[in-house]
Amino acid sequence: MEIIRSKTFTAQRAWGAKDIANMNGITTRLHWTDQPYKWHVNDGEEVFVVLDGEVDMFYKENGVEQSALLQTGDIFYASIGTEHVAHPRGEARILVIESEGSV
Known part of the structure; x- marks a missing residue:
C-alpha cells in the first residue's frame, strides 16, 4: 500500500x-517534466493523463x-x-500507462 502525492x-531530470505498478506487463508511472519529450511511436497503446500543469x-x-x-x-x-510528442508549458506531472519497456 502506498499513497503518492x-x-x-519531482525528479532530478x-x-x-516513479514506477507505481506493473500489472501483467502494463506499467503505470508518474512522470515529472519541464522539457519536451521526443517524437516517438510506442510499442503498444498509451494512456497519458495530465495530473498537474498543461501540456501541448x-x-x-x-x-x-x-x-x-x-x-x-x-x-x-x-x-x-500514433506518432506523438509532449511539450509541457512549465512544470507538469503526468501519469502514463503503457506496455513495459515502451519508449
Whole structure:
C-alpha cells in the first residue's frame, strides 16, 4: 500500500519517473517534466493523463501534424502507431500507462 502525492512529485531530470505498478506487463508511472519529450511511436497503446500543469500534445494523423492543449485532468490516448510528442508549458506531472519497456 502506498499513497503518492502527485502534486509534490519531482525528479532530478526531465521525464524522470516513479514506477507505481506493473500489472501483467502494463506499467503505470508518474512522470515529472519541464522539457519536451521526443517524437516517438510506442510499442503498444498509451494512456497519458495530465495530473498537474498543461501540456501541448503534438501528434500525426494521416501524416498531418496536429496539436491539442491538455490541461489538468485531460487524457490523451495514443493507439498503436500514433506518432506523438509532449511539450509541457512549465512544470507538469503526468501519469502514463503503457506496455513495459515502451519508449
